[in-house]
Amino acid sequence: MSLLALQRDMRDWLTQEDMAAAARIGVTAEPGLAVYQNNYRTQLVACLESSFQRTRDWIGEDMFLHAAVNHIDSVPPSSWTLDAYGRDFPATLARLHPADLEIAEIAAIELALEDLFVAADCVAVGVEDLADVDWDRAIVTFAPSIDLLHLETNGFAIWQALVDQKEPPEPRYLDKPEVALLWREGEQCRIRIVGDAELKALLNLRRGMTFGELCGDSALSLGDQAGAAVVGQWLGAWLSDQMIAAIN
Amino acid sequence: MIPSFPGFGLGLRKQHYADFLDDRIDVDFLEVISENFMIDGGRPRRILRDIRARYPVALHGVSMSIGSADGLDGTYLARLRALVDDIEPLFVSDHLSWSRIEGFSSHDLLPLPYTQEALDIVSANIDRAQNALGRAMLIENPSTYIDFAPADMTEWQFLDALCARTGCGLLLDVNNVFVSASNHGFDPIAYLDAVPHDRVRQIHLAGHSQGERLLIDTHDQPVPLSVWHLYAHVLPKLGPVATMIERDDAIPPLADLMAELAIARGIAAGGMEKAA
Numbered sequence: 001m002s003l004l005a006l007q008r009d010m011r012d013w014l015t016q017e018d019m020a021a022a023a024r025i026g027v028t029a030e031p032g033l034a035v036y037q038n039n040y041r042t043q044l045v046a047c048l049e050s051s052f053q054r055t056r057d058w059i060g061e062d063m064f065l066h067a068a069v070n071h072i073d074s075v076p077p078s079s080w081t082l083d084a085y086g087r088d089f090p091a092t093l094a095r096l097h098p099a100d101l102e103i104a105e106i107a108a109i110e111l112a113l114e115d116l117f118v119a120a121d122c123v124a125v126g127v128e129d130l131a132d133v134d135w136d137r138a139i140v141t142f143a144p145s146i147d148l149l150h151l152e153t154n155g156f157a158i159w160q161a162l163v164d165q166k167e168p169p170e171p172r173y174l175d176k177p178e179v180a181l182l183w184r185e186g187e188q189c190r191i192r193i194v195g196d197a198e199l200k201a202l203l204n205l206r207r208g209m210t211f212g213e214l215c216g217d218s219a220l221s222l223g224d225q226a227g228a229a230v231v232g233q234w235l236g237a238w239l240s241d242q243m244i245a246a247i248n
Numbered sequence: 249m250i251p252s253f254p255g256f257g258l259g260l261r262k263q264h265y266a267d268f269l270d271d272r273i274d275v276d277f278l279e280v281i282s283e284n285f286m287i288d289g290g291r292p293r294r295i296l297r298d299i300r301a302r303y304p305v306a307l308h309g310v311s312m313s314i315g316s317a318d319g320l321d322g323t324y325l326a327r328l329r330a331l332v333d334d335i336e337p338l339f340v341s342d343h344l345s346w347s348r349i350e351g352f353s354s355h356d357l358l359p360l361p362y363t364q365e366a367l368d369i370v371s372a373n374i375d376r377a378q379n380a381l382g383r384a385m386l387i388e389n390p391s392t393y394i395d396f397a398p399a400d401m402t403e404w405q406f407l408d409a410l411c412a413r414t415g416c417g418l419l420l421d422v423n424n425v426f427v428s429a430s431n432h433g434f435d436p437i438a439y440l441d442a443v444p445h446d447r448v449r450q451i452h453l454a455g456h457s458q459g460e461r462l463l464i465d466t467h468d469q470p471v472p473l474s475v476w477h478l479y480a481h482v483l484p485k486l487g488p489v490a491t492m493i494e495r496d497d498a499i500p501p502l503a504d505l506m507a508e509l510a511i512a513r514g515i516a517a518g519g520m521e522k523a524a
Contacts, residue, residue: 003366004317006396007349007358014354025394031461032359032393032431039356047355077353080311080324081283085355121289144288187291 014040015076044072044085051086051114054162055093055107067096083118086111102171105155106162109191112147112182116189119145124242133247136212140205141246142238145184148199152177156193185242197221198234211235211247250384250417250449253277253304253338254488256509256516260299263499269298273502275509277338279492282309285335286327296335306339306450306490307331308419311353314373314387315346315360325380332381338490339450341386341419342377344370344407361396362406367413374414386449387411388419391427391456391465403428404442411447418443420486421452421494422478423471427463440482448486453479453512454494468497471508480515491516 001009001024009021014037022033048068049056056064071092077085090111094104122143153173161168181194181202194202201214209217211231218227238244255276260268267273278299285296299305312324332340345357360366378384387410389403401409410416420443429436453476455469471493483489493508 002317003315003361003363003369004349006361007317007346010358011349011352011354015352026396029394032395035393035459035462035464036354036356036358040354043355077355078351080313080321080348080353081286082355083287118287118290118292121293184290187294 102153102155122245138211147182149180252488257492277304279306309342312342313348359392362399386419391424423454
């Protein structure tokens with residue numbers, strides 16, 4: 001048997017318990033194959049448990065284990081890093097629990113925070129860096145860690161209560177979908193719900209709108225004075241939260 | 249040839265970050281799992297830089313998959329190279345095993361048959377890795393639970409041939425020799441006498457557990473007496489080496505690991521009886 005054929009057989013044994021593949025590997029190999037299969041599955045379950053602790057708290061150990069086993073059976077790991085294995089777990093949870101969307105959304109929050117934790121570093125722009133900025137033409141570049149998460153349920157409130165070890169609220173669909181903004185302030189992961197106007201401003205700036213155009217846009221909606229005030233508030237918050245990597 | 253580094257170290261684990269950063273701990277080097285730090289940024293990478301400023305660091309990988317019949321993952325190699333350039337490690341090591349095939353990653357160290365074909369494939373993969381990393385690697389003998397006999401050669405003959413072909417060195421895991429010898433019925437002393445001694449640059453010492461039918465390389469126990477005896481047997485045959493205690497689960501207080509490291513130092517200084 002070629003090495004490639006042997007490795008395909010071992011993969012098939014691990015992922016599908018293919019007994020024919022096991023037999024081709026060797027009649028005396030069964031105890032060893034059982035060890036490798038146990039290692040494979042145990043490690044993947046442990047990876048999901050570690051990445052989705054609040055999700056596990058929310059649905060309970062038995063339901064979480066059922067979801068993990070389902071995920072392992074349907075989504076074989078493909079990345080060199082085990083950290084990537086949970087990437088599709090929220091989708092598995094959404095498929096298994098279509099009427100309880102908050103479960104997948106809590107998992108999506110945990111996944112986004114895990115990615116945020118190891119996102120690329122950047123030196124944040126501070127107030128002291130603003131002296132020579134041409135604000136009309138300025139392009140704002142946000143930190144690479146910034147992420148947005150669309151939420152249709154109160155999964156964020158449930159997740160927050162679980163983190164704070166408080167009684168979580170009853171799950172429910174939101175009257176209007178929300179967006180959570182995630183970023184890293186130094187080494188600390190941050191998350192907050194962002195309002196419609198600020199979200200629109202963030203998206204426009206990320207698409208390349210100049211700061212002057214943003215101010216003009218805001219003035220059209222709110223008037224000159226109120227528009228400038230609200231953009232100033234956002235800028236102040238983004239600066240103090242270390243969300244901005246450059247203003248050029 | 250890879251330069252030698254005589255000394256005694258530990259595997260760095262999260263539970264002991266503060267110990268190593270707050271105080272000067274009496275170790276000559278620390279070993280980290282490469283994949284835990286092959287990330288874009290954030291706290292783990294900053295901690296590794298802080299550790300590196302205080303101690304020499306060895307990078308030990310678990311996911312290169314040098315035994316893959318369909319070759320290595322270029323993305324993996326690029327990330328590891330970036331980490332190597334950043335950390336300037338003592339050694340870069342991985343295992344004589346495979347974990348990835350055709351886009352599937354088992355995240356386990358799966359065994360290889362010791363055939364001529366496997367030797368050709370693993371040699372080509374090590375050549376590619378060493379070229380990508382710009383340096384020679386150490387290859388670690390694995391614990392295995394399947395014996396693919398009849399093979400073309402023994403594990404130590406396979407390792408000897410790999411070293412000769414690729415210029416790689418060896419990370420000799422004494423516990424893995426004991427576990428595989430027990431599982432497959434060969435003599436661990438014969439293995440340790442035959443392995444190419446001049447290629448060994450690092451030694452792992454660890455513990456194991458008894459499974460239903462096989463010994464399992466769990467790394468969740470203190471180094472047992474059987475492994476200390478093998479270490480005492482092989483050490484005088486080797487040149488200067490870096491010895492470390494490898495603990496991956498049921499991590500004890502640092503003092504317990506330092507006590508085990510003191511045993512290793514004792515064996516190196518005066519033999520098994522004096523250490524005991």
